[in-house]
Amino acid sequence: MSQDLTELYNQLKASEERYRELVENANSIILRWNQEGIITFFNEYAQKFFGFSAEEIIGQHVVGTIVPEDESTGRDLRPLMEDICRHPENYALNVNENIKKNGERCWISWTNKVLLDDRGKPVGALSIGSDITKQRQLEIELQQAQKMQAIGQLAGGISHDFNNLIHAIIGYAEIIDEISQQTEVTEQARLIVNTATSAANLTHQLMTFARKGNVQLKHCNLLGLVEDTVTILRHTFPRNIRLIHQTRTEHAWFQGDATQIKNALLNLALNARDAMPDGGVFRMDVDEITTEAESSIGEFRMPAGRYLRLRIEDTGQGMTEEVTQHIFEPFFTTKEMTRGAGLGMGLATTYGTMHLHKGAISCISAPGKGTLFELLLPACSAPDSIKPVPPEHKCAPVSMLVVDDEDMVLMYSRQLFSLHGHQVATSNHPLKALEYFREHWRSLDLVILDMLMPDMDGHALFLEMKKIHPEVKAIIASGYSNNQRVSAALDSGIRGYVQKPFTYEVLEAELAKLQNG
Structure with a gap:
């Protein structure tokens, strides 16, 4: 009998050692805690992961050591252990935020098995966890990218x-x-134009964010743009801010719109000043x-x-992590409305600008530790030469057909263009315009086509007109900026493009290019 008991004891001891070896060497967090939430077991992997030794963690409450009282999402985690024991069916699989000894936050996916006594009452639980922090971050980035795309589509449509x-x-x-003889009336009319132009600038910023902006692709030198920006900042920054800029490349050419990129740099710099x-x-380093x-x-995809x-x-x-996630959204701002860019469009415009240039922008920030923005732009070779800017010319009167599905646009076009000596016919539907x-x-010298219309867009209408008269001269007018559809229209033979809203002066310059080109 004694020999049998000894053999049974040895078997149990060996089984326990195998179990302990398995638990200690598992690449998972394994802990056991009692019904009060006190940790009674913490495996070796858990110790390494969280940074606590067994002596430091055993006997401590789960909440306040490896589980924070408040999740960064705002969820209160203090009742978590009690809830697991009361409602084990809801926590068989649970994801919550955890915290390491050094304060670093992480996300763990837990499987929880409630332990029962002989009477079926909970006496604690066995919890096994896997680190899903990277997966969680990727999910958050994907959700943020999808949200930014949706906001961009909405902003583009509204604009x-x-x-x-x-x-x-x-x-x-x-x-x-044009028609008023009263000085006061003409002055008021010019104020309306100026105010409406300011509103157009706002919609232009929304267009840029929505990636429907107009990028004038030219060779640009990033080093020169940074130098120009720093020169401006030296006159606008207070003396208690030290400016540093450094370049680690001799050539910094890219294809893009110098004005948009400079505006982006100034937006980032002025935000830094306010911070x-x-x-x-x-500092700015290139x-x-x-x-x-x-x-x-x-959301940015970067080819090799x-x-x-x-x-x-x-x-x-x-900035906090929560604020950082929203900074590129239109109209989001942490500033008082009386300070600076109260409308909160600066970073949203910068975000859209980087998309239009097939680049990228990212941000790292923490409260009390400053902010770092990193911008990437596709590099290109230096230009062979720079083309001279052609001189401006006035245009002669023409006979034109204006096609737009907005009756208000047609009414004013007929009146305004006629006042400048042009013969103007209008149509509010592409099929009627084609007839x-x-x-x-x-008898027509020119056709001005709206890009987006019912049944047939401006490009398709132009192609049908071209079948009737291969030498037809046409200009595209669009509430969107020079996007892919407009570019395709220009490639098919349309002579020019004007972005709505435009003044007569802008149209006259386009007509002059057609007549003198």
Whole structure:
């Protein structure tokens, strides 16, 4: 009997050792805790992961050691252990935020098995966890990218409709200015034009965010743009902010719109200034990097290749993670409405600008630790030469057909263009316009086409007109900026493009290019 008991004891001991070895060497977090939430077992992997030794953690409450009282999402985790024991069916699989000894936050996916006594009452639980922090971060980035795309589509649609309305407001104000003989009336009309133009600038910013902006692709030198920006900042930054800029590349050429990129740099710089009311350091560093494989930065997809990298850093107040996730959204701002860019469009416009340039922007910030923005732009070779700007010319009167589905636009176009000596016919539907063109193309010098119309867009209408008269001259007018659809129209033979809202002066310049080109 004694021998049998000894053999049974040895078997149990061996089984326990195998179990302990399995638990201690598992690549999972394993802990046991009692019904009060006190930790009674913490395996070796858990100790390494959280940074606590067994002596430090055993006997401590789960909440306040490896589980924070409040999740960064706002969820209260203090009743978590009690809830697991009361409602085990809801926590068989549970994801919550955890915290390491050094304060670092992480996300763990837990499987929880409630332990029962002989009477079936909970006496604690066995919890096994896996680190899903990277997966969680990727999910958050994907959700953020999807949200930004949705906001961009909404912003683009709103801007297009606003541009049509503003276009009509500017047009009618110009008519009043032309026909009125009273100085006071003409002055008021010009104020309307100026105010409407300011509204158009706002919609232009929304268009840029929505990636429907107009990028004038030219060779640009990033080093020159940074130098120009720093020169401006030296006159606008207070003396308690030290400016540093450094370049680690001799050439920094890219294809893009210098004005948009400079505006982006100024937006970032002025935000940094506002984040350092008591002074600090602001620096801009430029270098060049080469990526060997395609990668992604948030919503930005970056093919392999050479990129100019601009790092813009300040030692200011910094931002929380929650604020950082929203900074590129239109109209989001942490500033008082009386300060600076109260409308909150600066970073949203910068975000759209980087998309339009096939680049990327990212942000790292923490409260009290400043902010770092990193911008990437596809690099290109230096230009062979710079073409001279052609001189401006006035245009002669023409006979034109204006096609637009907005009756307000047609009414003011007929009046305003006629006041400048042009013969103007109008049509509010592309099929009606096509019939008119079929009968009158010989007497028409020009067709002005709206891009988006029912049944047939401006490009398709132009192609149908081209079948009737291959030499037809046409200009596209659109509430959207020069996007892919407009570019395709220009490639097919349309002679020019004007973005709504535009003044007569802008149209006259386009007509002059056609007549003198």
